[in-house]
Amino acid sequence: MTSIDNHILSFSEGVSIPQAPPEFKSGFIGIIGRPNVGKSTLMNQLVGQKIAITSPVAQTTRNRLRGIVTTPDAQLIFVDTPGIHKPHHQLGEVLVRNATIAIDSVDVVLFVVDGTVACGAGDRFIADLLINSKTPVIAGINKIDQQPANPQNINESYQQMADAHQWPTVKFSAMTGAELPQLQTLLIENLDHGPFYYPPDLVTDQPERFIMGELIREQILLLTREEVPHSVAIAIDKVEETPAITRVMATIHVERDSQKGILIGKGGSMLKAIGSAAREQIQKLISGKVYLELFVKVQPKWRHSRVRLAELGYRVEE
Ligand code: GDP
Numbered sequence: 001m002t003s004i005d006n007h008i009l010s011f012s013e014g015v016s017i018p019q020a021p022p023e024f025k026s027g028f029i030g031i032i033g034r035p036n037v038g039k040s041t042l043m044n045q046l047v048g049q050k051i052a053i054t055s056p057v058a059q060t061t062r063n064r065l066r067g068i069v070t071t072p073d074a075q076l077i078f079v080d081t082p083g084i085h086k087p088h089h090q091l092g093e094v095l096v097r098n099a100t101i102a103i104d105s106v107d108v109v110l111f112v113v114d115g116t117v118a119c120g121a122g123d124r125f126i127a128d129l130l131i132n133s134k135t136p137v138i139a140g141i142n143k144i145d146q147q148p149a150n151p152q153n154i155n156e157s158y159q160q161m162a163d164a165h166q167w168p169t170v171k172f173s174a175m176t177g178a179e180l181p182q183l184q185t186l187l188i189e190n191l192d193h194g195p196f197y198y199p200p201d202l203v204t205d206q207p208e209r210f211i212m213g214e215l216i217r218e219q220i221l222l223l224t225r226e227e228v229p230h231s232v233a234i235a236i237d238k239v240e241e242t243p244a245i246t247r248v249m250a251t252i253h254v255e256r257d258s259q260k261g262i263l264i265g266k267g268g269s270m271l272k273a274i275g276s277a278a279r280e281q282i283q284k285l286i287s288g289k290v291y292l293e294l295f296v297k298v299q300p301k302w303r304h305s306r307v308r309l310a311e312l313g314y315r316v317e318e
Pocket residue numbers: 033034035036037038039040041042053054055056058059060061083142143144145146172173174175176
C-alpha cells in the first residue's frame with residue numbers, strides 16, 4: 001500500500017502531468033445509487049486504497065469524493081456520491097442536489113444496484129433522475145459474492161429496468177473484486193479520447209485532512225448506534241508533524257447534549273474506543289505514528305444551517 005500523503009505532497013509541489021498519447025482515453029465516471037449498495041466499497045476497490053469510508057449505516061458518504069485510476073491506456077476519475085434518497089431536511093436536500101449535479105457533470109454514470117435484493121422504489125427514483133439526463137448509463141449489479149434466495153426474480157427485476165432504458169449491465173463484487181476488470185474495460189470503452197486530468201500516481205483529489213476526518217467519522221458510525229451517526233461533523237483543527245509523530249487534533253460536532261454523552265461514554269470509554277480505532281486507520285493513511293486528540297462539541301441544529309455546513313467543510317453547491 002502506498003501512502004496518499006506522498007501523492008498529495010508531490011501534487012502540491014507541482015509534479016508535471018504527462019502528455020497523453022493520441023489513443024489515450026479519460027473521463028469522469030459518476031458512481032450513483034441508493035444508500036448502501038456498495039458505491040464507496042467499489043471506489044476503494046477500484047483505486048486499490050481506502051479513500052472513501054464505508055459502513056452498514058446508510059448515508060455514510062456526504063461529500064463528493066474523487067478516486068483516480070490510471071492504466072497505460074486510460075485515466076478513469078470516479079466520483080463517489082452520497083446515496084440518493086428523498087430529502088427530509090436541509091442536509092438531505094444538499095445530498096440529492098449534489099447527486100443530481102454529479103449526474104450532469106460526468107461523462108458516464110455507473111448506476112450501482114444491490115444484486116442481493118430486487119429492484120425497488122429507491123432504484124426507480126434514481127432511474128427517473130437518470131433518464132432526465134443525457135449522460136450515458138451503465139447498470140452495475142453489485143454483491144454477486146452473496147447468493148440470494150430468489151436470484152431469478154432479482155435478475156429479472158434489474159434486467160427489466162436496464163432493458164427499458166437500453167442500459168448495458170455488468171455484474172461484480174465490489175467487496176471481493178470479482179469481475180471488476182470487466183467493469184473497468186466496459187467503462188473505458190465508454191470514454192472518449194482525452195488527456196491526463198491528474199498525475200498518474202494520484203489516487204484521490206481530497207486533501208489528507210479531509211480523509212482523516214472521514215476515518216474518525218467512520219469509527220463513530222461503526223461504534224455508536226442510530227441517533228448519533230447522522231448528526232456528527234468532524235473538523236480537523238490542527239495537524240502537527242514532527243519526524244517522530246504526527247499530532248492530530250479534531251473536534252466532533254454533534255447537535256445535542258445527549259449525543260455528546262453517548263459519544264463520550266461511561267468514563268470516556270466510547271471516545272477512547274473511537275480515538276484508538278481512528279488513530280490506527282490514520283496511521284495506515286499516513287504510514288507513520290499518530291497521536292490523536294478528540295474533542296466533542298455541541299452545535300445545535302448544524303444540519304439545518306447552510307452556513308454551518310459550509311464552515312464544517314461540506315460543499316454546499318448552488
Ligand atoms: P454505499 O452507501 O453505496 O457507499 O455503500 P458502502 O460501500 O458503504 O457499503 C454498504 C455495505 O455493503 C457495507 O457493509 C459493505 O461492506 C457492503 N458491501 C459493499 N459491496 C459489497 C459486495 O460486493 N458484497 C457484499 N457482500 N457486501 C458488500
